[in-house]
Amino acid sequence: MEVILREDVEKLGARGEVVKVAAGYARNFLLPQRLAVAATESNKKIVDQERQAWLKREAKAQNESEDLSKLLDAQTVTITQRAGENDQLFGSVTAKDLADALEAQGFTIDRRKILLEEPIRSLGDFTVPVRLHRAVTANLKVHVARED
Template identity: 40%
Template sequence: MPQTELILLQRVEHLGQMGDVVRVKPGYARNYLLPQGRALRANAQNRARFETERAQLEAQNIKRREEAERLAERMHGLSVTIIRQAGDSGSLYGSVTTRDIAQAATEAGLTIGRQQVELDQPIKVLGLHDARVALHPEVSIGVTVNVARSVEEAERQARGETIGEEDEDEVETFGAEVESDETPAEDAQTEA
């Protein structure tokens, strides 16, 4: 399969550092790296241009990384709450997406795009989940995503209470009351 040679203009995770010449599939280059300004095609003209602008690009990268590090320190331990409908078992009707997390983080004071949010797996159940926000290719922070049915439930989850057990206790108590009501009724029928 043909590959395209590119010069990276910034660090790209799982690919390389700034200035590296890498070979990637044409679609990855055409649809992601080139439009986002993360790379240049590796031809003679672009190689010369990169070498003349290298110091400036490195200085810009260092400045952006320092800004991201300051922001990461300020936003350390960020937790966002997302209210969703869910079934009795705690399964969501749908899932929480990177767009939902980015919107909740923006409301909490951290303006980010959905492309910056990284999830290990889709969020499809109630509870506390971990997500990662890439502020810079070399700086990321952890964000706790609290998915609940209501604000009160989210507060209980944040304190470490398990939501499902309380609901089960209420069901057991209700069941015990029904059983005790049936027993006197049966005794009355037996006596009559």
């Protein structure tokens, strides 16, 4: 069965592509989840219009993300934590802590967009990537200091 994808589907295709899938996969998953529509001429026109609108929104979101990226690259977030003698933290600094610190500085960033591989467990300066958009990643400078 041929369907037109309305969203990007991993390991299948991108939005707007016409793909051939098993009838059961289309009927039981793609169509009910509104991830695809049947490949008819009228649906092709509708999906093409949706794709054009999506491309405009995507370009606007990418431009906004690039502007925010420039601001975040210039920012340094300072987080104070209690630490032991060997500069080891009592606890750790997580993506949620970084999101809260950014919120205090006036940036609203979802913690899931902060790509911290593992929590920070020592004092010092770190660079943490923040994925603002599919194509835009900012590097946030984090300074973890000892709490007095």
